[in-house]
Amino acid sequence: MTDPITHDAADWVAGDAVILDPTGLHARPAVKLTKLAKTFAAAVEVRADGDERWVNAKSPNSVMKMKAAHGVPLHIRANGDDAADAVAALVALVERNFDV
């Protein structure tokens, strides 16, 4: 269910993963996602399919307020030296269903 990681014109590295958790992206997964994003120097942003706005993946409050239910594709992008690693790590976390 994952698209290959792509580089776009503005130096953003992007990837997608589908949220498997039946309860969606609520507190526990949101905390895990932001903690992982913070381990990278790159700017990391996420967006639920259907939303227009990208939000800071290092902000638990912003991620929590994003509506991302079960089965929704989550778009992830990063910009910076370790951007590719950051996107790969976040995609993998979502695909592992946040290690629940």
Add this chain to the structure above:
Amino acid sequence: MSDIAPRILSGVPVCGGIAIGPIHRLGSAEVGARQATGDPEAELAAFAAALSAAKAALEQLLESEDELAGEILEFQAILLEDPDLIEPMEATIRAGTAADAAWAEAMDAEIRAYRESGEAVLSARADDLADLKRRVLRALSGEAEEGAEVPGGAIVVAGELTPSAFLALDLGRVAGVATVGGSPTSHVSILARARGVNLVVGIAGADGLEEGVAAILDAGAGTLEVAPGVARLADAETARAEGASRREAAERHAREPAETADGVAVKVLVNIDDPAILETLDPAICDGVGLTRTEFLFKDGSPDEAAQLDFYRRLIAWADGRAVTIRTLDAGGDKPIPGITIDGEANPFLGVRGVRLSLARPDVFRTQLRALARAAADAPVPLKVMVPMVTVPAELEAARAILAEEVARLEGEGIPCAMPILGTMIEVPAAALTAADFDAGFYSIGSNDLVQYVTASARDNSAVAALADPLNPAVLELIARTVAAGAAGGVEVSLCGDMASSPRLAGTLLKAGLRVFSAAPAEVAAVKAAIREARTGADG
């Protein structure tokens, strides 16, 4: 303390049994005023120090807590390092606002946004944010966290209790907790259920009680009896000891199926009235969900279709292949919802409530039915939907027609959906007497309203509480007739009112022919234990 008049205060039962002990009052959640320095640099330093003090305190609490508490505390701790949240506050402080004002204002805006989101998962987190707001304000004003020195065996009484103040109590030493505010669906209630703490919320006047006065907290009945006499204390102690040992024995067999002493299999379903309980409740203790009270979805206004669908899917996923029954909105009567129910009715229990309101306000009803039909599309077993307060078959047919219209509309839009099994609640005596006339997929007896209407005793009037007796022969007769109508027509009959959650009534209901119980989560184990001891035969 002998000159204090004995009296009984009533509230809303949450969980647990009987607790006996002296009253201990917790300090208010209000934080004292703080003197700002007036220097932005000093304010920034104070802010940073308060954030790290709050974080250290949360991390210390975290070490000793289990998973749900851990989730609540971890979410609060990580918010303290949220750049999107903290950096704008720092900018405000740098521009001359006092640290406490900058923090409180920004947090109030977030708390409002969470509360008004219309999403249950999010609005449940508003309490966490309020808790965090208070914690940092306390750190800024240099006040100590309360709760450390509660006398052992006390009944803790508080106005409002935040999740972290609750967790800061030494729960192993506390006999019970009573609050003026709160609701059975708040985080504190969920934490209490998971920990087996005796808790009653919504007790008006509890915060005015005197420190050290003897009291009996009955968390099953939802009462706090203050300054009871010696005889009452002795009775309560006997009931407490019996309840505790019964509960312990029952919990050991909660996950096993219920079968009567004479070998009849009985299904025990669970009532869900709070989405957050799904985080702690093991579906293996029940045979499915017999009642989902969707009123909680409407507590901050009408949720949209997507928000409702989110919850219904989550509930179905939680049930893990077990049957799920969801009741359409049952507003009105003692459950007014601003903007939906009709104000000023002379007699709301006999007025426009339940399905009557749904048919009078079809916009709200249609949104809910669409979300339910969409949730039914991917349910592993057919989703059951039931309509409350049905009096005549025409109401069920009107509901079915609207449901069919919405299913057709969804199909036209190419949105996956399925027609749920449509059942009727049996809680109006007219429906109980004519159950066979209803073309229903199942009957679900709502005993709370049935008792109220059969005995003409309002549920919210304590002066007639003794008359509202579930064992009144007329009530039992109507239950037996409904069960018989179901058996004759091949329609499943369950009972989802408080009667099904009362272990002492299990034998009576089995004799009336009932084979499907739907009980409150905390009572499932005890009800199963009572069923195992009972016989279905009239001679048992």
